[in-house]
Amino acid sequence: xxxxxxxxxxxxxxxxxxxxxxxxxxxxxxxxxxxxxxxxxxxxxxxxxxxxxxxxxxxxxxxxxxxxxxxxxxxxxxxxxxxxxxxxxxxxxxxxxxxxxxxxxxxxxxxxxxxxxxxxxxxxxxxxxxxxxxxxxxxxxxxxxxxxxxxxxxxxxxxxxxxxxxxxxxxxxxxxxxxxxxxxxxxxxxxxxxxxxxxxxxxxxxxxxxxxxxxxxxxxxxxxxxxxxxxxxxxxxxxxxxxxxxxxxxxxxxxxxxxxxxxxxxxxxxxxxxxxxxxxxxxxxxxxxxxxxxxxxxxxxxxxxxxxxxxxxxxxxxxxxxxxxxxxxxxxxxxxxxxxxxxxxxxxxxxxxxxxxxxxxxxxxxxxxxxxxxxxxxxxxxxxxxxxxxxxxxxxxxxxxxxxxxxxxxxxxxxxxxxxxxxxxxxxxxxxxxxxxxxxxxxxxxxxxxxxxxxxxxxxxxxxxxxxxxxxxxx
Ligand SMILES: *Cc1c(COP(=O)(O)O)cnc(C)c1O
Ligand code: SF4
Numbered sequence: 183x184x185x186x187x188x189x190x191x192x193x194x195x196x197x198x199x200x201x202x203x204x205x206x207x208x209x210x211x212x213x214x215x216x217x218x219x220x221x222x223x224x225x226x227x228x229x230x231x232x233x234x235x236x237x238x239x240x241x242x243x244x245x246x247x248x249x250x251x252x253x254x255x256x257x258x259x260x261x262x263x264x265x266x267x268x269x270x271x272x273x274x275x276x277x278x279x280x281x282x283x284x285x286x287x288x289x290x291x292x293x294x295x296x297x298x299x300x301x302x303x304x305x306x307x308x309x310x311x312x313x314x315x316x317x318x319x320x321x322x323x324x325x326x327x328x329x330x331x332x333x334x335x336x337x338x339x340x341x342x343x344x345x346x347x348x349x350x351x352x353x354x355x356x357x358x359x360x361x362x363x364x365x366x367x368x369x370x371x372x373x374x375x376x377x378x379x380x381x382x383x384x385x386x387x388x389x390x391x392x393x394x395x396x397x398x399x400x401x402x403x404x405x406x407x408x409x410x411x412x413x414x415x416x417x418x419x420x421x422x423x424x425x426x427x428x429x430x431x432x433x434x435x436x437x438x439x440x441x442x443x444x445x446x447x448x449x450x451x452x453x454x455x456x457x458x459x460x461x462x463x464x465x466x467x468x469x470x471x472x473x474x475x476x477x478x479x480x481x482x483x484x485x486x487x488x489x490x491x492x493x494x495x496x497x498x499x500x501x502x503x504x505x506x507x508x509x510x511x512x513x514x515x516x517x518x519x520x521x522x523x524x525x526x527x528x529x530x531x532x533x534x535x536x537x538x539x540x541x542x543x544x545x546x547x548x549x550x551x552x553x554x555x556x557x558x559x560x561x562x563x564x565x566x567x568x569x570x571x572x573x574x575x576x577x578x579x580x581x582x583x584x585x586x587x588x589x590x591x592x593x594x595x596x597x598x599x600x601x602x603x604x605x606x607x608x609x610x611x612x613x614x615x616x617x618x619x620x621x622x623x624x625x626x627x628x629x630x631x632x633x634x635x636x637x638x639x640x641x642x643x644x645x646x647x648x649x650x651x652x653x654x655x656x657x
Contacts, residue, residue, distance in 0.1 A: 538576065603631065
């Protein structure tokens, strides 16, 4: 199969102006040559890699690039998983997944594309499997301070599904479905269908709710930046993309808009083959440009494996239409919490013209304690990543302050005790006078501190002590 069909023709080479310089002395290289591994971010997975999955062994490229085929063949249940991967997995793994699916607070949905990126010879360690397929054997107990919607998005919502936290920007959640469901979703209070563990609040696509959101935005002149997320903007029909886009572009106060979708990472096929959606979206971008308003795409890659030649082809199509794309990553243990992986992710994103924007320290989400890392891990990674590439392609590492403080630079804590794992943040421009606490996962603390967390009196003492010490520092 020729993969060249999805790859744009290479640009023509330009003649060297003024010709080559006259033969000169050999150049002395002062920097040591880079190791081949340092350039591995350029080597994107190509060819019909999906044919290694038994159920897809006869699937040709045209079929695999069809977004309808991807959506229709997404895996939502263990029996469908078995039907797809067949003898690639052991009976033990399947039993583990069956129990994991049952206990998970989040629905399961994985695209055939994502399923094909998993290394099935080692599914326990594979970063894609870790993010999408829950295994009962890997569940760790939740931190005692953890509950659903720790970001308090509902508390800051004047209309269901519209969160107005920061002065000049708002988060609009037009619907509650996604092309895939991530185990670690911070909106597991709303996104996906009810599971055995969690009953969700409803944020269905709904005319009346949308109109109330528009009315609220129009009534607040200070609002100029609207994030359209979800759920996921991929799930909006072409006509809905244009309705939302044009309604907001028509408001004089709205200057900027971002459509947020994980789609580019988990189903780039849609950018390549859903022309109705792609055209509707780019019409909004182009109309915005004429009105001198900024309309961009925000996406969500977590691991360099998620970027293939198919992704690159999708990005090339967006880039040629002048669409600016930014990325938000969630920092996760065993997925991207080491220097080599995070650096490779950042460089590979830049390589396909996606701008790394944020890396989030994992939110306090129920049922995914195995995925969280400490604030200290974020600080260490930031130190190593900065300097490896352009400053504008270097992400900011943030903590989305539990309790609704908004995103804070991970370094900006007022106080951080690595022994108890408590960090204290303030957000003077968002909620002045309040302090916001983040808790490192217990499994990274000493057994002494873990024991303190399981004692209610000790818990209170650790928290009060952290707040008191933070108060000495706050300016
Ligand atoms: C993330 C977020 C925004 C956008 O914040 P930026 O830092 O500008 O990306 C707006 N509103 C809410 C509620 C958010 O969580
Ligand atoms: S795509 Fe985004 S909103 Fe949807 S489940 Fe994943 S993290 Fe949550």
